[in-house]
Amino acid sequence: MGPALVTPYALTLDTGLRDLRAADHLLHELAGGLALPEDTFGCTHLLRGDRPRVVVSLSLPAEPFLRTTRERLTAAGRGDVSPGLPDGAGRAVIYPGAPALTGTMTVAELIARSAIDRVTVLGTPEPPRPGTRVVTRDHVRPQWQDGALVLAATPALGGTLVPFEAPDPTPCCADH
Template sequence: MTPPSAPYAIGIDTDATTLREADHLLQALAAELDLPQGVFGCTHLVRDGRPRVALSLAAEAAAAEPVLRTARDRLTAQGYEVRDGAPDEVGRAVLYPGAGALTGTLTLAELLARSAIDRVTVLGTPDEPAPDARLVTRDHVRPQWQHGRLVLAAMPAAGGTLVPFEDPDPTPCCADH
């Protein structure tokens, strides 16, 4: 797989303050830059004096270097601060090979075969889930890099299915106050 620290990676500082905002920005930039399928796009939480969500674009293939160099030039021209390398090693993948094919309900075997995801873990269980376990994707599958592997955290759901841990429509904190 291609972790955020791939041989060809750039980090993009943004003013995004939520994951949803960063996801939309990353997807818009990828479309605008016409990035090839093998490029990974991740979000990274930045916890300094100005909390925000940074982005990274990474690829392992040498052919990606000119694409990322062009992306760097265009993003810099748009006023983004762009640097070599990802902000950290644990990016949350939004763009990755096969991400678009992860819709509806899939078995874990299908999920792993269709995408760059290496592994699925289920919260609260030490064992690997069965390959025939069904995952209701909610059309929102955001794995994270862990030790150089793209890992999707899932949790049990109704009817013996699993769902990705990250909710596509989270309720804001204190929404009812």
């Protein structure tokens, strides 16, 4: 599925967002409101520099979808729309098969049901076995790495894995 990252049918939307949760929400809102095709990739990208922020990108399957999406976003005044992707390391929120990644499934099932190319386990050089169970927590956010969509996971209880990114992370300094 790597070619979706380098598709010529991509755009970036900058609304000045400052956090990933808001960017995730925006991507889901856009996917529903714009009736995007199922093979769309919607990613978040962290921009650093003078004005750190999170932008979102949409990689669409064909030029007519790109043109229509760009026109609708521009007409709605949703933010700054620019052609292409801001970088090659987006964090995928909307991607083929994402809605099916709920509950517990094996690594092989996760890969077969979605656009995810592979799973890695933090702290281990070897990939997990295909039969290893993954507790998705209904929140699977793979990242583009060298043209492949890769899910980083961590070991959990009972020999299972969980996606590295938690669905409801505790904010830094929450107890202060």
